[in-house]
Amino acid sequence: MNRETYSMIPYYGYHYGYNYPINSLGQIRQSIISATTPGTITPYHPHELPPISATTPGTITPYHPHLIATPIEMKYIELKRKGFVGTPIIPESTTPDLMGRYRHYRNGGGEWSIYWQPETGAHEVHGAIRDKWASLGWERFGYPTTDELTTPDGLGRYNHFLNIGLRHQRSIYWTPETGAHEVRNVIRDKWASLGWERFGYPITDELTTPDFVSYTHFRAIHLPGKPEASIYSIMGREFAVYGAIRTKWAELGWEKSPLGYPTSDEQDRPGGGRIQYFDKGEIVWTPRSGIHVEIYKFPTTPPTPTTPTTPTTPTTPTQGYSKVYIYNCHTEGRSINIWVYDGSSWNFETILDDGKCTAGEPYVLALKDGKLNAIVAVDVGALECGVNDPLKVACRRFALDNPILGNSNGPVFPTPILVN
Structure with a gap:
């Protein structure tokens, strides 16, 4: 101990x-x-x-x-x-x-x-x-x-936890080399499917990119060279990146590289070697030639139509939700600030004052039509947190794991958000 x-x-x-x-x-x-x-x-x-x-x-x-x-x-x-x-x-x-x-x-x-x-x-x-x-x-x-x-x-220690309100399984793992870090929710599920600490011990808590993609880095301290790996949660799907492919992706600039985010796990490549697909390309590794990066080429201008086209009326989304109810259930009775990310930028929505939780009227958040709406509640009054910044993980009182698709003609999102 x-x-x-x-x-x-x-x-x-x-x-x-x-x-x-x-x-x-x-x-x-x-x-x-x-x-x-x-x-x-x-x-x-x-x-x-x-x-x-x-x-x-x-x-x-x-x-x-x-x-x-x-x-x-x-x-x-x-x-x-x-x-x-x-x-x-x-x-x-x-x-x-x-x-x-x-x-x-x-x-x-x-x-x-x-x-x-x-x-x-x-x-x-x-x-x-x-x-x-x-x-x-x-x-x-x-x-x-x-x-x-x-x-x-035998190299580390851990406790498992259950978030009662959100029904999320969470863990904290510790080793003398990596320290203590938390792994939660869908990233934890992916990590468990890959063998827990056999995939690597966490060397970061769950972090978030500026465009609201969650990730955690790991280190396999039991393997020669102690290679590092990562798990990214992107739009409800989780992908692991490791080995020579991860090294190359990091060298190119991670998600800011021309490749973008991963869209698959690493997998066997027909003809030998390994391959992993990304938004705008792929990385291939073979024993003979090593690492090769291919950036997909997309047309820069649409082809000129040969005949005039008739404008069409945009179709109405058939899935998604029109609004979501939010309650301020802060255990210390403080106000919270609601932010929404619509796929292109963060937008401040409102301040919810001291709430009575579900005893009063909820705040009704109208979801942006046709957009994936990511929702964060910022606790400006938290310890060591005096800024209204949705990207600062320590200041978040709540963060929606999976963004909600907006549809102005859709129903109300079935689960109210309780910010506790």
Whole structure:
């Protein structure tokens, strides 16, 4: 386990000590739980005899104030038996989103935490991964679904998380060489399909290009030369770029090169070698000739028609949505700024003042007809973020993973955006 020393990070303005321990709600009784399955929590019911016996693997019981021991206390006992100890430094408390419970601890290696949520259970987070998680917003990034674990290759450590509101699976991976970085959403799904850390450990968080394409860089520290690779998420599709083809693409200027973005994964080439396709060309590698770049040639002027043409009426899109509802559910009650990218430029839309979440009227955002609308909510009041800049990832309170196609004749987008 990581043995660095870490300082306490303020928790969303919570003042530690203002929440009382859960055990103060009632007298602690001697445990009568019969837990035959490790990790099972059984509630105490004073009028039920004999004592309840837990037999279902993986059962997570909702928090009740009359539990003999809370899920967090039971997790602490489990960790203590494994030699992972610490002294509580705050009472067990409710998370700011009111969906979970947590408690912070301290030992010789620094501070660590146990977080519980009915869906994810109780899990510990510590060391550099905890520091990274705190910088991403604690449970706003996601509740832990695992303790900190060792990767199969033995070179790194990781925790998995679940963002309850967005239903997104997320992870934070750490190695001494690469540090701690997050991998999330569709890029994480692609990375998992390529073998997780066997493809490479993340060396960046998820980043965004000026035209709203997400990407993460990786390094295969277990391979000779420690080659680097990347995964790009482009208009709902994810592509991996690595090896000699990635090296050449980077040399040409990445997505700003004449090739543009990748439109395929690297694949076998008929006749031998490997090939990867891009917006405006392809990169080919063969054992004999090495790397070859081909830029497609497009006509610069349309051909002259031989007969006059009759102007036609533009067709109305048959897919897409006319509008989307947005609620300001900021957990700290601050205003947020809404920005929209329409495929060519970022446009400031509006300021949503302190909201009542779904209790009030939503902001109705009209989607631009025939355009893919990418939506970002900027939190100007966030820590170390005093600029209204949709491209600054640290300032984003919300970012839509996949842009929405606008159609003025279409229905309302079925899922409201809750900016929390």
